Amino acid sequence: MRSILAPILAASTILFCSGAGAQEKLTELSIVVFGPPSLGAFLPPIIKAQKFDAAHGLDITFAERTPDAYAAQFNSGEFKIGGSAALLTVGLAETRGVKATYLFNLFDFWGAVVTTRDDVQSLGDLAGKDLAAATGTTNYQMFRWLAKAQGFDLSQVKAVNTATPGLVGYVMADRAAGVQLWEPGFTSLMAQNDKVRSLDLNIAATWEKFAGSPNIPYLGVAADSAWAESNKETVSALYNAYHDAAEWVKANPDKAAALISGGKTDVSENYAELIRANDRLGLNVQWAKDVKDEIKKVYEVGLEIEYFPSMPTDATIYEGGGAR
Structure with missing residues (x-):
């Protein structure tokens, strides 16, 4: 009886293991x-x-x-x-x-331009001033379009290019009149410095008018x-x-x-x-x-x-x- 059952049990074990392996793969x-x-x-x-x-x-x-x-x-x-x-x-x-x-x-998409300067209340106030940004990013490219839609020519600002991790530092050290950044850096920054203000980019309304979608x-x-x-x-x-x-x-x-x-x-x-x-x-x-x-x-x-x-x-x- 053992000689008959042994191969059957062995085969069953192999099938079971193969099935388990397939399920776990x-x-x-x-x-x-x-x-x-x-x-x-x-x-x-x-x-x-x-x-x-x-x-x-x-x-x-x-x-x-x-x-x-x-x-x-x-x-x-x-x-x-x-x-x-x-x-x-x-x-x-x-x-x-x-x-x-x-x-x-x-x-x-969401992005922002922030400032701590009293003389900067809108994008137009950045004319002739420094704007720190990671200019190679697509977030900055979308911001370029939003600025243009507001009638602001970014050639009027001096764009200071920096790596993304450096953007928060520019604000904290007040090294530029404005800084363009996005999340999650924005939320972290706002929690660290209560003097930071965000300029209105009118993102939702501008995009809705352009694309007909939120x-x-x-x-x-x-x-x-x-x-x-x-x-x-x-x-x-x-x-x-x-x-x-x-x-x-x-x-x-x-x-x-x-x-x-x-x-x-x-x-x-x-x-x-x-x-x-x-x-x-x-x-x-x-x-x-x-x-x-x-x-x-x-x-x-x-x-x-x-x-x-x-x-x-x-x-x-x-x-x-x-x-x-």
Whole structure:
């Protein structure tokens, strides 16, 4: 009897183990993102801590890079997926021969110009003065368009270019009449210096008039076009992981803020406030195809300010994805 049962039991064990192994096997992904503090670094710690990647069959490794290294390694194809993909940058990359597609949006655009000077009450008051900014960023490019829409010519200011992490320092040291920046740096700055004021850029009304929509697609997840076409199920799983993370963040602002800030109490409180309001954070996870018209309007901005030499094609807008 033992000789008959032994092979059967062994075979059953092999089948059981094979089944368990199949269930546990996850698709490994490497995604390049900006290091914190940045919008691209906002959701990765949530995805990993709450295991939203594993819940959708993925094992994601987030590789943090500086903006320059990010661009070089994504555009060269070293990383097939970029999680700090500014929409204008994706469009510009195509005009330079990079075949990438914007999979889905994570954050809508928001930016600000701040000052501590009494003689600066509006953008016009910056004429002839210094404006510190990370001029190579797409946030600054969108600001250029907003300034133009208000009738202010940025050639009237002396733009002082600095790296993104240095923007808060410029304000704290009062080294420029104005500083252009965005979240999460803005919230952190406002908590540190109660003399800081934000100038009115009239973002919502200006964009609504231009695009006929409140959505301003700004930063999301992009991928090599050929990879996206060959891995549609993985792309859908990736979207679901990010979407679940975003919903969890909105439902648990305090816990989310603690994870995003790495447990830094003062920063965590600021982030929790930012998440609750969401007007400046702009967390808005949507498939690219569902905001296609708005993406094209962002591309029109790129043309208008001569950031693009030509209009990016529809190939930069991922047409896949669907209902969850």
